[in-house]
Amino acid sequence: MGALQRTCNGCNYKKICLASGLDDDEIAKFDRVMKRRLRLSRSNYLFRSGAPADSIYTVRSGSLKSYVTDEEGREQITNFYLPGEIVGLDALTSNIHPSTVQALESTTICEMPLASLNKLMDTIPTLRNQLIRLMSGAIRVEEDHSMLLGKKTAEQRLASLLLNFASRFHDRGYSSHEFNLSMSRNDMGNYLGLAMETVSRLFSRFQDMGLITVNRKLVHINDLDALHVMVLESSPDALGKGQKEAKQEYTQSVSQNSKETVLYH
Amino acid sequence: MGALQRTCNGCNYKKICLASGLDDDEIAKFDRVMKRRLRLSRSNYLFRSGAPADSIYTVRSGSLKSYVTDEEGREQITNFYLPGEIVGLDALTSNIHPSTVQALESTTICEMPLASLNKLMDTIPTLRNQLIRLMSGAIRVEEDHSMLLGKKTAEQRLASLLLNFASRFHDRGYSSHEFNLSMSRNDMGNYLGLAMETVSRLFSRFQDMGLITVNRKLVHINDLDALHVMVLESSPDALGKGQKEAKQEYTQSVSQNSKETVLYH
DNA sequence: CGAAGCATTGACACAACTCAAGCTTTGTGG
DNA sequence: CCACAAAGCTTGAGTTGTGTCAATGCTTCG
Numbered sequence: 085m086g087a088l089q090r091t092c093n094g095c096n097y098k099k100i101c102l103a104s105g106l107d108d109d110e111i112a113k114f115d116r117v118m119k120r121r122l123r124l125s126r127s128n129y130l131f132r133s134g135a136p137a138d139s140i141y142t143v144r145s146g147s148l149k150s151y152v153t154d155e156e157g158r159e160q161i162t163n164f165y166l167p168g169e170i171v172g173l174d175a176l177t178s179n180i181h182p183s184t185v186q187a188l189e190s191t192t193i194c195e196m197p198l199a200s201l202n203k204l205m206d207t208i209p210t211l212r213n214q215l216i217r218l219m220s221g222a223i224r225v226e227e228d229h230s231m232l233l234g235k236k237t238a239e240q241r242l243a244s245l246l247l248n249f250a251s252r253f254h255d256r257g258y259s260s261h262e263f264n265l266s267m268s269r270n271d272m273g274n275y276l277g278l279a280m281e282t283v284s285r286l287f288s289r290f291q292d293m294g295l296i297t298v299n300r301k302l303v304h305i306n307d308l309d310a311l312h313v314m315v316l317e318s319s320p321d322a323l324g325k326g327q328k329e330a331k332q333e334y335t336q337s338v339s340q341n342s343k344e345t346v347l348y349h
Numbered sequence: 350m351g352a353l354q355r356t357c358n359g360c361n362y363k364k365i366c367l368a369s370g371l372d373d374d375e376i377a378k379f380d381r382v383m384k385r386r387l388r389l390s391r392s393n394y395l396f397r398s399g400a401p402a403d404s405i406y407t408v409r410s411g412s413l414k415s416y417v418t419d420e421e422g423r424e425q426i427t428n429f430y431l432p433g434e435i436v437g438l439d440a441l442t443s444n445i446h447p448s449t450v451q452a453l454e455s456t457t458i459c460e461m462p463l464a465s466l467n468k469l470m471d472t473i474p475t476l477r478n479q480l481i482r483l484m485s486g487a488i489r490v491e492e493d494h495s496m497l498l499g500k501k502t503a504e505q506r507l508a509s510l511l512l513n514f515a516s517r518f519h520d521r522g523y524s525s526h527e528f529n530l531s532m533s534r535n536d537m538g539n540y541l542g543l544a545m546e547t548v549s550r551l552f553s554r555f556q557d558m559g560l561i562t563v564n565r566k567l568v569h570i571n572d573l574d575a576l577h578v579m580v581l582e583s584s585p586d587a588l589g590k591g592q593k594e595a596k597q598e599y600t601q602s603v604s605q606n607s608k609e610t611v612l613y614h
Numbered sequence: 615c616g617a618a619g620c621a622t623t624g625a626c627a628c629a630a631c632t633c634a635a636g637c638t639t640t641g642t643g644g
Numbered sequence: 645c646c647a648c649a650a651a652g653c654t655t656g657a658g659t660t661g662t663g664t665c666a667a668t669g670c671t672t673c674g
Contacts, residue, residue: 154500155581159500177482202474209471212477213467216480217441220440220442221442223488223491224439226494227425231423233542234539237629270652274499276499278631280652534621535620544662546622547663549621553622565621
């Protein structure tokens with residue numbers, strides 16, 4: 085989609101990425117210190133866990149996955165990154181990368197050295213605010229991922245993944261009902277906390293149900309609403325006793341403020 | 350532990366919280382805009398999901414839980430907060446709280462209005478950096494939580510929780526082998542992606558194995574090493590085929606850089 | 615002292631995993 | 645450009661870790 089631009093001004097994603105909100109003057113400064121067109125081909129690493137972190141990155145085209153690795157070598161994929169999204173925000177505590185980031189396909193990346201970013205933030209408060217906003221957003225994304233891993237059925241997890249990508253592709257000006265998922269079934273399973281076989285079976289089932297049409301990596305969503313409904317209610321025994329109570333409790337807690345007692349002294 | 354101080358300078362946690370790294374002059378400014386001694390008793394809310402966010406908070410004494418709620422009312426606890434930890438960092442995207450935060454016991458809290466914080470950051474770059482560091486740390490914590498939820502057995506999850514609290518209590522000057530867990534079994538199970546009954550059974554089992562001694566909320570850790578080992582290796586069939594391969598792959602990927610090909614153009 | 619909430623333990627069920635076999639696509643070297 | 649090996653995907657059969665349901669016990673607190 086469009087040739088790679090050399091400047092932020094010409095970039096499709098300047099409203100999504102770190103540069104969002106900057107005025108022309110500021111974006112010019114930002115532009116000057118941005119290193120452009122880091123290139124990775126499929127399965128190459130942007131960086132690995134344990135490596136020193138001296139930049140953060142923005143996906144320009146293509147896609148990436150990030151994962152954390154424990155002492156036993158187990159890997160948990162924590163995120164997939166699409167164009168305009170920022171990579172490496174978890175490294176700003178220690179300046180060591182806690183996660184590994186790997187390309188899912190041919191991918192180009194913009195690099196912002198942390199030293200430059202810090203200097204820029206001294207004079208551009210908007211930039212600082214945008215970084216803070218993006219990091220806060222990253223926390224929210226992880227919280228949603230926890231909800232998915234902790235509370236959802238296999239069916240709901242895959243439906244969530246599909247809806248998530250549909251919406252993100254939409255935001256980027258692509259079709260929200262037909263897209264390529266660049267990662268393997270294995271990667272999806274890993275991200276979703278499921279075995280690859282379960283993911284595969286669910287794809288088949290969703291297709292049999294007429295919700296989607298799949299051909300390898302290409303997914304066509306036929307019934308978006310049904311997917312939305314699926315994420316809300318579990319298919320077998322949709323409203324069991326536990327769920328019902330939880331739901332009631334929720335509406336209660338929103339409507340009335342019985343326990344809201346905050347006192348200053 | 351110690352009477353509540355009225356100033357940041359006298360606070361036990363000034364090396365952990367937002368004020369960390371500030372010099373005397375800066376901390377005085379910081380102090381001036383900090384609202385102190387917000388008080389909550391058990392099960393009261395600091396704020397609820399959907400509420401406007403105009404402050405972030407630091408736990409001063411006591412403890413809190415935060416959880417996100419989906420449209421069906423399912424709740425996923427995303428974190429427990431101990432003294433010195435910052436609450437509300439996920440609200441800085443939209444200035445609406447995505448999660449609900451509730452006291453687990455009598456808790457006192459410092460409040461930093463976002464407006465004040467923003468002003469302060471204009472003149473104190475250290476403060477900005479500290480906020481960024483803390484947010485980055487929050488992302489890492491969530492990533493670890495995903496690893497726990499996505500890849501660990503029930504046994505490993507509870508062991509992780511115990512070790513996590515042991516280390517955090519230690520950092521705060523409390524005993525790392527004997528402490529009170531202020532949350533219910535239900536909350537632990539929710540956080541760990543397990544049924545409360547499973548948590549309860551595991552507590553009994555750990556006690557039978559001699560790893561810990563439990564009495565309601567009070568936990569004494571008898572064998573820290575065994576817990577550490579448990580987190581690494583699954584108890585039944587510790588090194589199955591899959592694990593072994595994963596482990597090998599990991600050491601490989603760290604030692605050699607076969608696929609590391611980053612090209613600039 | 616009784617009620618309500620929280621924790622424990624047991625029996626059973628089932629969602630998702632593992633193992634296994636076969637199929638399809640992709641990448642590569644001759 | 646073909647052939648074949650390797651990787652990725654699908655589907656089936658059987659297993660199991662953890663959840664659900666249920667009954668009972670133990671605190672706490674009004």
